Ligand SMILES: Nc1ncnc2c1ncn2[C@@H]1O[C@H](COP(=O)(O)OP(=O)(O)O)[C@@H](O)[C@H]1O
């Protein structure tokens with residue numbers, strides 16, 4: 001324990017002396033989070049508005065009631081505006097031109113198809129400039145799809161049960177699967193409701209955690225090259241002392257960095273990240289995972305420059321895939337699933353819960369568990385690598 | 393008395409290459425033992441296993457009676473290890489380096505300050521202790537490198553080629569200090585590919601080549617194995633390889649190796665008497681410009697045991 005403190009104290013002094021710690025842990029993430037927040041989030045788009053274009057080629061009851069329901073949803077009151085377009089081309093033009101943030105297209109015969117149990121499909125147009133509108137539109141489609149599916153099932157079941165075809169619609173509606181009872185409660189729009197200042201603040205904090213730990217990983221490799229690591233290992237302390245002592249400092253600095261970015265975001269933008277009792281454990285879990293992942297790549301590196309390169313690569317790839325730079329909902333569909341192999345993706349999802357819906361700490365137990373799990377796996381692999389590479 | 397160090401059957405393989413091959417020797421309490429061998433012989437790898445930095449594939453190490461594998465922390469407390477490469481923080485002063493490693497070795501803060509003064513004195517750096525290590529000359533860095541290992545008053549000092557890249561003056565200073573420490577009762581393991589250093593500092597020598605300790609004993613014992621053989625150093629202008637081939641077949645010559653572009657080393661029974669035969673044998677392969685007959689020494693013993701030279 002005493003030896004760990006000696007190593008840790010030495011590591012901490014080195015990080016402070018060479019100036020990398022304050023720069024990478026505090027100045028850079030806070031500055032970037034603030035700049036992103038000012039440029040893309042915050043006040044000039046108050047509070048959050050979404051205009052969604054509608055192309056109603058159906059003309060039936062379904063599209064009209066969907067819009068009615070959406071406008072009556074508490075979460076979207078004052079946020080959502082619908083604008084009608086005659087055809088897909090016009091809607092496309094409006095979305096591209098920024099007049100509408102997204103558009104929904106109801107194909108001809110949609111209501112009828114649903115009523116007859118044949119199902120139907122609504123398509124969405126999005127624009128990267130208006131992530132919120134995209135999220136709302138997509139969540140509406142999700143809800144519509146669910147409804148349509150339920151209706152279709154009900155209709156089919158009724159038909160099979162012998163209800164005559166011309167009576168099915170009435171029968172189904174009488175029995176509960178009535179019109180589009182669209183309830184757009186909290187959850188689906190959470191991603192959009194998170195203030196972008198929070199999104200970018202958290203994204204930078206999450207990404208820089210990797211860089212901060214990276215400085216320690218680099219110094220570990222430098223010490224191996226300089227022979228000072230072997231000198232520590234030759235001291236009458238367990239072989240892992242140097243490794244653990246240094247990693248602990250990387251962990252601590254990354255935690256300080258994340259909390260400072262969090263605090264700055266709250267102070268500068270007045271943006272809440274949600275219940276601190278949920279946010280802190282989530283950040284803690286992320287720092288643990290980031291430390292383990294960076295140490296894993298460091299354990300495979302031969303030189304300190306290589307360790308730097310690996311850290312940089314992993315941090316950026318994870319940040320991109322995990323939605324720390326570009327919001328996940330702006331990524332192509334097939335990449336969205338990938339975000340969940342990164343701790344970044346889980347932290348982002350967790351913070352959406354906390355900040356977006358005001359959920360309590362229990363809402364992020366899942367993400368915390370997954371992120372910690374990622375850390376445990378990476379950490380175990382790192383230890384194997386460190387043994388082989390004569391670090392521990 | 394418990395020996396300061398005993399190692400038995402040490403083996404280290406990298407892939408299918410056996411770098412250390414059943415190495416075993418012992419060092420008595422207060423004894424200075426030298427491991428003499430050319431670059432790549434396996435000295436550093438052996439030492440890494442002795443000090444617990446590297447796990448041997450086979451074999452065992454006991455330091456002061458403590459098994460390094462069973463209780464590495466206790467064993468390491470007895471060892472002062474000086475790595476072959478300078479292992480210091482260049483951006484720190486010597487004193488700061490010493491303070492850090494001293495703390496790591498568990499020296500209490502109060503005692504440490506005075507102890508740092510003592511070891512700086514001991515290696516002759518008392519006046520420069522507060523300068524950054526990267527402003528030091530090679531010799532000063534070497535001496536600081538040694539000082540770190542002395543802080544905790546080890547019973548066994550292990551020096552891995554401590555004079556590489558050092559000016560002659562520092563070299564003498566280092567050897568003097570090491571001899572003084574041994575004089576005060578410290579046990580020593582000294583590795584080098586310089587025969588003169590090992591001859592001067594060590595009472596017993598192990599000769600290591602290609603991962604094996606091929607002989608082990610006092611200098612007298614090793615040299616005695618040569619019988620009445622002398623070492624002859626020939627200097628000549630001409631084709632040294634051809635000359636060496638011709639010399640090798642002369643009656644009484646047991647080894648003939650080329651040591652430079654114009655030099656040949658021979659092991660010759662009854663060296664002096666055979667000189668005319670040697671000169672005749674060279675014949676028109678070259679013109680001999682110098683002959684030196686050297687009393688049997690470790691260099692000769694090495695050539696005798698391994699058929700090669702210490703420096704290549
Ligand atoms: N990590 C390693 N992997 C592969 N080969 C190694 C490794 N370390 C040392 N060797 C090889 O082992 C041999 C002995 O090296 P070393 O112990 O450093 O010799 P010495 O100290 O006597 O000069 C050399 O041929 C070297 O190339």
Ligand SMILES: [Mg+2]
Nearest residue numbers: 435436476553
């Ligand atoms: Mg060596």
